[in-house]
Structure formats: structure tokens, C-alpha cells
Amino acid sequence: MTVLTSGSKGNATVIASAETRVLVDAGLSCRELMKRMAMVKEDPSALDAILITHEHQDHVAGLSVLARRLRIPVYFSEPTHRAWVRMMTPSTTMTYAKWLEHVQREKEARAAQDALETAEARLLTDLESSGAKPCDASGPIQIAAVSAEAEEEDAPETVSRRDPASLPAVEYFQPGTNFSIGDLMITPFTTPHDAADPCGFVFESASESIRMAIATDLGYMPPNVKRALERIDVLLLESNHDLEMLKDGPYPWAVKQRVLSRVGHLSNHATAEFLARDYDGSAAYIVLGHLSETNNVPELALLSAEEAIRERGRLLGNRIMLAQQSAPIAPICL
Ligand SMILES: [Zn+2]
Ligand SMILES: [Zn+2]
Numbered sequence: 629m630t631v632l633t634s635g636s637k638g639n640a641t642v643i644a645s646a647e648t649r650v651l652v653d654a655g656l657s658c659r660e661l662m663k664r665m666a667m668v669k670e671d672p673s674a675l676d677a678i679l680i681t682h683e684h685q686d687h688v689a690g691l692s693v694l695a696r697r698l699r700i701p702v703y704f705s706e707p708t709h710r711a712w713v714r715m716m717t718p719s720t721t722m723t724y725a726k727w728l729e730h731v732q733r734e735k736e737a738r739a740a741q742d743a744l745e746t747a748e749a750r751l752l753t754d755l756e757s758s759g760a761k762p763c764d765a766s767g768p769i770q771i772a773a774v775s776a777e778a779e780e781e782d783a784p785e786t787v788s789r790r791d792p793a794s795l796p797a798v799e800y801f802q803p804g805t806n807f808s809i810g811d812l813m814i815t816p817f818t819t820p821h822d823a824a825d826p827c828g829f830v831f832e833s834a835s836e837s838i839r840m841a842i843a844t845d846l847g848y849m850p851p852n853v854k855r856a857l858e859r860i861d862v863l864l865l866e867s868n869h870d871l872e873m874l875k876d877g878p879y880p881w882a883v884k885q886r887v888l889s890r891v892g893h894l895s896n897h898a899t900a901e902f903l904a905r906d907y908d909g910s911a912a913y914i915v916l917g918h919l920s921e922t923n924n925v926p927e928l929a930l931l932s933a934e935e936a937i938r939e940r941g942r943l944l945g946n947r948i949m950l951a952q953q954s955a956p957i958a959p960i961c962l
Contacts, residue, residue, distance in 0.1 A: 629840050629862050629960045632656075632664040634917035635953035639687050641864060642670050642959075643840055645833035648810030651678045651694075652829060652842055655686045658693035668956045672698055677799075677809050679703045682823035682845060683712040692716065692792060701797035703809075705816070709798060711824035716793040727793075734794070803827040811835055817856040819846040822891040830856055838862075838962050844918040847890040849902045859910050862960055864951065865902075867916040867933060868893035869923035877923045893918065896929045900936035909946065913960050917951035926950050 632640040638655035642665070649670075654661060665672050677700055681687055691712075695702050704712065710724055717727075801807050803825065806815040811834050816827040828843040841857055844866035857863060874884055874895070887893050894902075899916070914937075916929050933948050951957055 630668050631951040632956045634951035636920050643831050645812050646835055648812040649675050651675050653687040654691040654694050655689050658690040661690050664956045677701050682826035683708050695795050699796045701799050702795050703799045705825040706800045707825035713793040820891050821845045847892045854906045858908050862913045863911045864915045864917050866894040866918040867896050867899040867929040868918050869895050869920045870928050871895050874923040896932040900932045903936035913947050915949045915951050
């Protein structure tokens with residue numbers, strides 16, 4: 629697990645097994661995400677997919693540009709994808725069904741274009757082998773024109789100008805139902821948060837029997853999340869705010885209410901309560917994440933979690949770390 633960034637201003641984490649690498653959330657610009665991957669020697673072109681927990685800006689800011697740049701599929705739940713598309717194209721009058729149709733048509737057009745290019749390439753080879761100069765005939769001149777157009781089609785700026793929600797491929801999952809990417813088995817679980825269909829993920833590598841989990845953006849710890857977080861070796865867990873700092877802090881009252889609500893974020897206190905009472909103690913590493921820069925202090929979050937663990941003597945082997953907003957943390961390898 630490599631946390632590239634974590635906090636209210638952006639979230640992105642690389643999870644990798646022996647054969648598969650996925651990026652969970654893309655909450656910084658594409659350029660910044662690339663920069664952070666370079667800092668921890670993660671090769672972006674080795675990523676197999678991007679998984680999205682929910683459509684809030686701090687989880688999707690760089691999504692479309694990054695996915696198009698890397699040409700990799702994006703996994704969403706359907707309601708999250710729908711909400712994201714709506715967010716990306718706020719002025720559209722298209723219904724979701726119409727939009728899906730439009731995407732299908734684009735896909736068919738691309739396939740037709742690919743077939744045409746293959747045929748043209750073959751024709752060109754035939755012409756060359758027959759000794760004809762490509763520029764002599766009317767056919768090859770047409771080829772040049774079509775190729776130039778095809779190149780323009782591939783340029784990310786052109787695609788985004790046409791449809792900002794266009795992605796190389798979209799795959800749907802359903803929270804509660806597991807699915808696989810390469811040798812990674814992934815179980816999304818529903819989280820209580822004010823988004824269309826928010827979730828966390830448990831990752832299990834078949835070959836190494838190691839389990840990692842990401843559980844951030846949740847208003848409280850419901851039973852299904854507690855169950856999902858059993859037998860986890862590396863756990864990225866939210867510790868968003870200090871209750872006193874939030875109450876006394878600068879946020880408007882309505883925003884304070886939202887953060888504190890059952891569809892908001894986990895406080896240091898709630899996280900400590902989970903660690904002290906319900907957590908099974910199986911993680912070698914607990915990474916505290918999604919810290920608020922305004923309403924939390926890293927030392928407070930760490931102290932609160934450490935105190936909760938200290939009360940349970942047998943958990944002293946658990947290492948608690950802090951994820952950061954401003955820089956990636958060193959990869960955690962098991
Ligand atoms: Zn959120
Ligand atoms: Zn968030």
C-alpha cells in the first residue's frame with residue numbers, strides 16, 4: 629500500500645499485489661498524481677485500473693485526465709458513476725440512458741476507425757510492395773487525411789473538449805459483491821457518507837493471502853464496516869477531526885453539522901473507540917488518514933489512536949502511522 633495523498637484536499641492510494649496494481653481514488657490533478665508516483669518510484673503505466681470510492685471532488689479531481697492518459701479502466705458503482713457524470717457535465721440536458729447510448733456510439737465509431745486504419749495500413753503495405761509510390765495515387769492521399777484526423781481523435785484535450793466524462797472504459801461493481809482484477813480479489817463495502825453510493829474496499833491477494841483495507845469518509849462505524857475490517861493486515865482508517873477543534877473551529881455551523889453527522893466523517897474519538905472496542909487487532913500497520921487540516925492536528929490523531937491501542941496489551945505489535953496530504957508516505961510492503 630502506498631498512500632500518495634490523504635486528507636480533505638485529496639485522496640489517492642496505490643494497492644499492489646505480485647501481479648496487479650490499482651489506484652484507489654484520484655483526488656489530485658493528473659500532473660500531481662504522476663509527480664507523487666514518481667516520488668515513490670511507482671510506474672503509472674504499470675497501473676491496471678482506477679477504483680473510485682465516491683464522487684466527492686477530493687477523490688476524483690484528476691480522474692478523467694489520468695484515466696485517459698493511462699488508457700486504463702475505471703471501476704465505479706453505477707450510482708457513483710452516474711453522479712460523477714452529472715458532476716462533469718452539469719449543463720447537459722442528456723438523460724443517463726441517452727448518455728450511455730452516446731458512449732456506445734462513440735465506442736463503435738472508435739472500433740470502426742481502428743478497423744479502417746488496419747485496412748488502410750494493409751493497403752499501404754500492398755501498394756508499397758507493388759512498387760507504387762503512395763503519393764502518386766489518390767487513395768494514399770486520402771489515407772494521410774484520415775490518419776491526421778485519427779491522431780487528433782486520440783489527443784486527450786480533443787476528447788475532453790467533446791465530453792469531459794469520457795473514459796477509456798468503465799466497469800461497474802456492487803458494494804457487498806466481490807470482484808477480481810488480475811490476482812487481486814476486491815470486496816467493496818458500503819460506508820455511511822453523504823454521496824451517491826459511497827464505499828470502502830478490502831483487497832485480498834490470492835497468492836500471498838494478505839488483506840488490505842481502505843475505510844475513509846464515513847460518519848460512523850456501522851456493523852457492516854466493522855465486519856469488513858476483520859482480519860486486515862494493513863488498514864487505512866479515517867481519523868478526520870478532533871471534536872473540540874471542529875466545534876470551536878472556523879467552519880460554518882451547517883458544515884460542522886455535516887461533518888459531525890452520521891453521513892460525515894470519523895472523529896479521532898470515534899476511531900479510537902473502534903480501535904479500543906471492536907477492532908480485532910490483526911493489522912501489522914494501521915495508517916490514519918483523511919485528516920482535516922483545519923480541524924485536526926496529526927499528533928492529536930496519533931495520540932488518540934495509540935492510547936486506544938495501548939489499553940489493549942496484546943496489540944502492541946500494531947504499528948500506527950499517519951498518512952499525509954502534502955507528500956506520499958513510504959510504501960508499506962508485506
Ligand atoms: Zn467524501
Ligand atoms: Zn473525502
